[in-house]
Amino acid sequence: MSDEPVYLDHNATTPVAPEAAEAMWPYLTDLFGNPSGATPQAARARAAVDRAREQLAALIGARPDEIIFTSGGTESNNLAIRGSAPDARTPVVVTSPVEHPATQAPVEHLRRQHGWTVTEVPVDAAARIRLDRMPGGPLGLGTLILAHNETGTLQPMRAFADAVHARGGVVHADGAQAVGKIGVSVDDLTVDLLSIAGHKFYGPKGVGALYIRRGTPVAPVLLGAGQEHGMRPGTENVAGIVGLGEAAELAGSLLESEPVRQERLRERLWSLLVREIPEIVRITPSESTLPNTLMVAVPGMLGADVLAAAHTVAASTGSACHTGVHSPSAALVATGLDETTALGALRLSLGRSTTETDIDTAASALITAARSDH
Structure with a gap:
């Protein structure tokens, strides 16, 4: 009998699925190519990244070219929120008081560094946003946690998105706790941006993604080369991305x-x-x-x-x-x-x-x- 305590902290992190770890191993050893290169090794690495993009897109009902790989949920939230600012027509963001710090901090950055107006819509006793208290007037961005990391509450994301879109804003959902645990369809939710964290659904830590709906203006936050469609510079974490893709496919089969x-x-x-x-x-x-x-x-x-x-x-x-x-x-x-x-x-x-x-x-x-x- 194991002396390990019963692990009831899966919202903090999950173990890496054996299927994901097995898929990752070759890219930590023999298949070491840089996806941006021109060698045969690079081509194999690029093909692996492309496959993972398809696997993750399938999980959320997106197109592969709408998936940008990142280092995790925090980076995805920053890219979505801060990257939306330069093209926003109105410097007003609407959010809730129950967001994860990875959302709260970049929202506060918009307020302090760029003079945005931040409106927090109150929540009810279940931590669910009060849509009847949504502000009037034009918006630049609406950002809301899809599934609350503490209470587990699911937000009325489709109705929130409709309200934000009606006021001219872009809609971001922090999907870190939801993707892989419940069915998530970006088209059903009508969100423009969706953050994903691999280690919340049996993928490795240090890898995630941001879904960016075609036509949604987002500027890169990090500066460098042109990887990930120019949205996220830096050599791709091939092994982590492969593990994320495998975890996504496995999660889809268990939904x-x-x-x-x-x-x-x-x-x-x-x-x-x-x-x-x-x-x-x-x-x-x-x-x-x-x-x-x-x-x-x-x-x-x-x-x-x-x-x-x-x-x-x-x-x-x-x-x-x-x-x-x-x-x-x-x-x-x-x-x-x-x-x-x-x-x-x-x-x-x-x-x-x-x-x-x-x-x-x-x-x-x-x-x-x-x-x-x-």
């Missing part, structure tokens, strides 16, 4: 079965917890949410203390600790959740390897921890 299985396990976990801890608060909504995510809080207890006592569970809290002082998640505070409850938040995120036995083990440990004096 019918795996979300259903994980949602069933998530609800089992919730049932076990609430049966023994009646006061526990479910923060993750029961509908329109990622199937693998359950955020809960034990009132009166710090989430960090619960996890410290639950040695057989590896998960995340909804608070940050700086020099011994705990602060609640800003996103949870934005939903109106009281600070005491927010400090008790635990994010439990399941994955492909999660079993019913894992769920029962984790539930037992968390119940014991919540009932302890720790």
